[in-house]
Amino acid sequence: MKYFLPLLLILLKSLTVAAQDTIRVTYSEEPDTLSVRQKFIDRYDNVFMTRVPTKHIVKAGYRTSDLRGIGIGVDISYEYKLLPFLSVEATLRGQTNAANDAIYSRTFVKPWRGNTWLGAKARWYYAMPARIRKGLNANNFSGAYLAMSYELPLKSIDRYNSSPYKRIVGVASGFQSRFLNWGHIDISFGAYYTEPRPREASWHPLYSNKSPVDFKRNIIFSTQMTVGIALGDWKRSLPSQLCEVLLCDEEIHNQWKLRFPEFSIGLDQQSLRTGIAREAKFGKSPFSLDMSANAEFYDRKWDSVRGSSIKVGLQPRYYFLQRMQIRRGKSGNNLSGFYTAFEIAMLHTKYGTTGYFPNINERYWSISPSIGFQQRLFKHIYVDTNVGYHVLPADVPYPYDALHRRYSARLELGFTF
Incomplete structure (x- = not known):
């Protein structure tokens, strides 16, 4: 009898242990992706100044494009926001008309009027209204756009001029962005109608050229890229953000x-x-x-x-x-x-x-x-x-x-x- 009670207690203890929940409890850690994502968004906004309102911008840039003949050039332009999704731009464009991919010292010795173009452009920032409503953007000049442009050379018709065009009309899709306080980049691809100058025979009073213009032969598909500086009505970004970008x-x-x-x-x-x-x-x-x-x-x-x-x-x-x-x-x-x-x-x-x-x-x-x-x-x-x-x-x-x-x-x- 004296052994019966200890054995009964042991049996009851084992049954109690066997009846316990056998589900294992484990612990794990997950990285805080929300703060990392927010840090990237804040850095992106500060670097490209997407949340800084801007209605005026003056740009001076180095442009690469073969649209007006072989060569590159320099652009000076002023862009103004009429509406959050619409802007107008006036441009003074110097075309080097030189082969190769650099601006050379003798480029500017050429008759400057024949290599200088005046241009006007309207840009439609089609995604900006939705971005503004979501709080992702301010009314400025950074974002994707569709554009219509018109250009004509500053000098009148000259048969010895290296450019063959009287005027250029185009439609293009592109992306323009600010970069910190002074940087600016604009990349686009478009279709352009290049109205030709009269052929040499048309200058001769006895041999006028009356052949019809072939419209499709004067269509050019071209890329254009401008990189340079810009001045506008925005706040300065913090220098501490520079190393995160660079x-x-x-x-x-x-x-x-x-x-x-x-x-x-x-x-x-x-x-x-x-x-x-x-x-x-x-x-x-x-x-x-x-x-x-x-x-x-x-x-x-x-x-x-x-x-x-x-x-x-x-x-x-x-x-x-x-x-x-x-x-x-x-x-x-x-x-x-x-x-x-x-x-x-x-x-x-x-x-x-x-x-x-x-x-x-x-x-x-x-x-x-x-x-x-x-x-x-x-x-x-x-x-x-x-x-x-x-x-x-x-x-x-x-x-x-x-x-x-x-x-x-x-x-x-x-x-x-």
């Missing part, structure tokens, strides 16, 4: 760079300009090696000119401020900052015309010392600009003796990975 502390030892393609396609005009490069650092030093290949192709029926230029270059670079910036905590061991460079390049040039100038099909070597600035933006975008002096070791026939024996300035925008 990735100051990131370690980058090598990168591929794909240049934004610039092209114009029409029945009477085709052109393409693009390039690719690979840049790699020498260990942790401020030295790097940039290997690039750039190509340009053009075919213009209106002046019977067809040509191409392929350039393969090898460019050692020295980022001369990088060590000081690293010590100050303003930079990492990467491929951004001011640099000096010395490029050795091989150029293969083809140029053919039915005019008075000889055809060219030659290869040349060139050397080009330069100073420049390169910067990564949001990991997958880069900007590279420099000023240099281009020298060819031998005399080169027209037109490339005028293009490479002088100072030049160029800006390159593209994608990096």
